[in-house]
Amino acid sequence: MHKITAYLLLDEQAKQLVDQVHGTSTSLTFSEAAVLALLLSSPNAIFTKEALLEAGWPDRVVAPTSLTQCISTLRKKLEPYTEVQLKTIARRGYQLHVSEQSHVKMLAINDADAIRDAIVGVSAWTKFAGIALLCVILAIVWYVSDRHAMVKHLVKWHADKFISLNIGGTVGTAQMFYIGDEEHLHPSLWQKHLAPEGNLVDSIKHFSAFVATDGRNYSMAICPELEADACNGRGIINITALDAKPAGLNMAEFIPLSQEMEQRIRYNRIVLPTDGAAMGELLEHNYHADIYFPVAGELLVRNDLSMSLVYEGKNKGKFYSTSCITDQDCLTTPIKYTIRGEFEQYQTEISNLKVDVFHVKVQQKELTKPDEVSPSAMQFYREIRKHDIRDEDLFYYRIYQNEQTAVWIIPQMGQVVAWTQYSKIKL
Numbered sequence: 001m002h003k004i005t006a007y008l009l010l011d012e013q014a015k016q017l018v019d020q021v022h023g024t025s026t027s028l029t030f031s032e033a034a035v036l037a038l039l040l041s042s043p044n045a046i047f048t049k050e051a052l053l054e055a056g057w058p059d060r061v062v063a064p065t066s067l068t069q070c071i072s073t074l075r076k077k078l079e080p081y082t083e084v085q086l087k088t089i090a091r092r093g094y095q096l097h098v099s100e101q102s103h104v105k106m107l108a109i110n111d112a113d114a115i116r117d118a119i120v121g122v123s124a125w126t127k128f129a130g131i132a133l134l135c136v137i138l139a140i141v142w143y144v145s146d147r148h149a150m151v152k153h154l155v156k157w158h159a160d161k162f163i164s165l166n167i168g169g170t171v172g173t174a175q176m177f178y179i180g181d182e183e184h185l186h187p188s189l190w191q192k193h194l195a196p197e198g199n200l201v202d203s204i205k206h207f208s209a210f211v212a213t214d215g216r217n218y219s220m221a222i223c224p225e226l227e228a229d230a231c232n233g234r235g236i237i238n239i240t241a242l243d244a245k246p247a248g249l250n251m252a253e254f255i256p257l258s259q260e261m262e263q264r265i266r267y268n269r270i271v272l273p274t275d276g277a278a279m280g281e282l283l284e285h286n287y288h289a290d291i292y293f294p295v296a297g298e299l300l301v302r303n304d305l306s307m308s309l310v311y312e313g314k315n316k317g318k319f320y321s322t323s324c325i326t327d328q329d330c331l332t333t334p335i336k337y338t339i340r341g342e343f344e345q346y347q348t349e350i351s352n353l354k355v356d357v358f359h360v361k362v363q364q365k366e367l368t369k370p371d372e373v374s375p376s377a378m379q380f381y382r383e384i385r386k387h388d389i390r391d392e393d394l395f396y397y398r399i400y401q402n403e404q405t406a407v408w409i410i411p412q413m414g415q416v417v418a419w420t421q422y423s424k425i426k427l
Contacts, residue, residue: 035074221238383412
């Protein structure tokens, strides 16, 4: 058996080339095998035609063309192995040259065999240790992943309860979202911030509602609606109580006051004509809400909030949010806080209720400090300032949406539920 390359052999007795990579063999004539064996006896040496004729046709007299034909046939049989070259040396004879490529190829084969042998041949303890190490690596990758951060934040929330609310004399049921245990989920913790039941509001006949608490504040998102109609965005009421002391908000007074505040100062809400036929490269999904924060004996504070999503893929894109905070007497010049970043959207569930979670990685923040802050708005300035210093990753929850509105849980002043008006703008 003669070794031509690390994986190609000449079996002179069987008169064949043996390919160990593909497990194939190529038949040779007696003369071809003998000539090749002589060339292999001294690689890179030059053998004369006479020496090769004597090896291939011993004790016979043949024409030189027999050797020429033999060499030509050998070249064809060696053609698949480009690293093996059968060279003609002018006026001297023939030479067999094997390049280093064959060694590289066989090294790869041997490495694969070695890896396979290492896996099969190691002890059970070694295999167990390897699997354990792989599990640790995968656990670390999961722990630092964005999805794990979302899941860790999501599991805090529950949505398996409903409460009864009395809004201006009309009673309805609200879906509850909450963090923590049940000891601070009594309906009175929301209801106590509204005026007694006798405070009637004729314009509210039916309503849909969501409430939320993070254990610190108690927020309500209410949409008055006509019977059997879904929320169309008109007359939305968003109230969040930040103080444990009952605010006792008079709904009959609150509704015209809120309308006056929204008409007087409109920073983020833009009334646009319908542009269904408009063309644009980008589609902006805009959500707007006015959120009110009543505190007993204090001026009513309003957060004029706008959020926009511009998708750059199926579940990711750019996020923009602007908050403008003022009070009812305009003593507080606007506290403006703007966020820009990128979002990743996840479709998931809270207590079997489908929600969309938006993980926002904040890239840019801008706080416009006011010239003056009323005592009523001072805690808002402190909270917004904390956001400006600390915000890096934020989680927004969209818990309901129709064609005109959407309900969100927003990470501002804690976790606040807000019913927003929804519009699309082609840019």
